[in-house]
Amino acid sequence: MLKLEGEIAMEQFAPVKRSKDGQPVRYLIVDDSVFARKNLARMIETFGGQVAAEAGDGLTAISEFERTHPDIVLMDITMPQMEGIEAAEKIVQAHPEARVVMVSSVGYQENIVAALQRGARHFVQKPVKPEVLYEVIKYVMGEDGAVAAAAGSGV
Amino acid sequence: MKMELIQPFINAADAVLSQGLSGTTKVGNLSMEENAYRRKGVAGMVALTGDIEGRIVLDLEPQTALRVASHYAGAELPESDGLIKETIFELANQVVGNAVCALNDQGFHFRVHPPLLVTSAEGDKTSEDVEALMICFETGLGNVFMNVALRYNKRRMSDHVATSAKAGR
Numbered sequence: 562m563l564k565l566e567g568e569i570a571m572e573q574f575a576p577v578k579r580s581k582d583g584q585p586v587r588y589l590i591v592d593d594s595v596f597a598r599k600n601l602a603r604m605i606e607t608f609g610g611q612v613a614a615e616a617g618d619g620l621t622a623i624s625e626f627e628r629t630h631p632d633i634v635l636m637d638i639t640m641p642q643m644e645g646i647e648a649a650e651k652i653v654q655a656h657p658e659a660r661v662v663m664v665s666s667v668g669y670q671e672n673i674v675a676a677l678q679r680g681a682r683h684f685v686q687k688p689v690k691p692e693v694l695y696e697v698i699k700y701v702m703g704e705d706g707a708v709a710a711a712a713g714s715g716v
Numbered sequence: 717m718k719m720e721l722i723q724p725f726i727n728a729a730d731a732v733l734s735q736g737l738s739g740t741t742k743v744g745n746l747s748m749e750e751n752a753y754r755r756k757g758v759a760g761m762v763a764l765t766g767d768i769e770g771r772i773v774l775d776l777e778p779q780t781a782l783r784v785a786s787h788y789a790g791a792e793l794p795e796s797d798g799l800i801k802e803t804i805f806e807l808a809n810q811v812v813g814n815a816v817c818a819l820n821d822q823g824f825h826f827r828v829h830p831p832l833l834v835t836s837a838e839g840d841k842t843s844e845d846v847e848a849l850m851i852c853f854e855t856g857l858g859n860v861f862m863n864v865a866l867r868y869n870k871r872r873m874s875d876h877v878a879t880s881a882k883a884g885r
Contacts, residue, residue: 593830594802594805594806594809594831595798595799595802596785596788596799596802596803596805596806597806599789599799600788603790639809639813639828639829639830640830641830665813666809666810666811666812666813666814667813667816667817667828668813668814668817669816669817669820669821670820670821671820671825686814686817687809687810687813687814688732688735688736688810690735
């Protein structure tokens with residue numbers, strides 16, 4: 562049986578819900594790679610989240626944000642048409658409450674600082690480790706997120 | 717091509733493949749490619765511009781690419797599936813991104829371009845200026861070949877040296 566990157570932690574993560582209504586956290590996944598989007602979507606499912614929309618470039622990300630108003634945006638940096646840092650800045654300028662997490666393999670200091678200065682809340686280096694992303698999600702959601710008891714955990 | 721330039725790419729590929737394929741990766745043969753590059757199967761190329769310029773190609777024989785993509789997808793993919801190409805692209809992207817982080821720590825600045833599919837059977841011939849190194853990574857799912865062709869951007873390098881000297885580094 563093949564082992565998935567995200568599958569490793571399938572039973573380890575207690576679902577993170579929105580504290581205001583107990584509903585799953587809704588995500589916008591932005592990456593020009595279908596592979597990367599699928600991988601992130603699978604991890605999000607293991608966190609008890611829901612994919613509100615996907616986008617393959619920064620421009621589409623902005624319109625998808627306007628359409629779906631997700632709780633968290635997972636944003637790649639290197640993309641065609643409009644790069645992730647610029648898209649993050651535009652989203653946060655229009656919606657200061659937006660939670661944008663950059664997810665990129667190009668995780669050097671300069672890029673991280675630029676992303677944070679322009680409105681991103683956090684940075685996750687690819688290849689993404691599910692346990693790292695999970696902790697970042699909890700941190701970024703802050704009081705707006707609540708960790709529910711894992712199904713079947715008996716807690 | 718200097719080893720200090722190549723080593724971050726070898727380390728990055730080793731780390732990305734080991735993590736993604738859930739197993740150990742062995743660095744196999746290293747060879748200089750003096751002739752034109754010959755594609756082995758599904759090949760994704762990532763170009764770099766900036767203080768160091770060139771390109772990295774991640775190349776897998778078709779059956780290995782299928783096994784690797786199926787591994788990531790968690791299901792057997794058909795041979796024609798577009799996700800195979802996407803998987804190789806993303807792996808190339810991750811290798812380059814991680815290597816660039818290490819080189820950036822040394823003061824080099826780059827722009828990483830989105831991956832492209834290598835469709836021609838044969839690539840450009842290498843030159844004295846841009847030598848290519850082929851590295852084979854032996855994984856549990858087959859061999860992954862990485863072809864690295866990079867050179868220092870001379871104009872940028874002289875700026876870099878001057879800036880470093882001014883800063884007393």
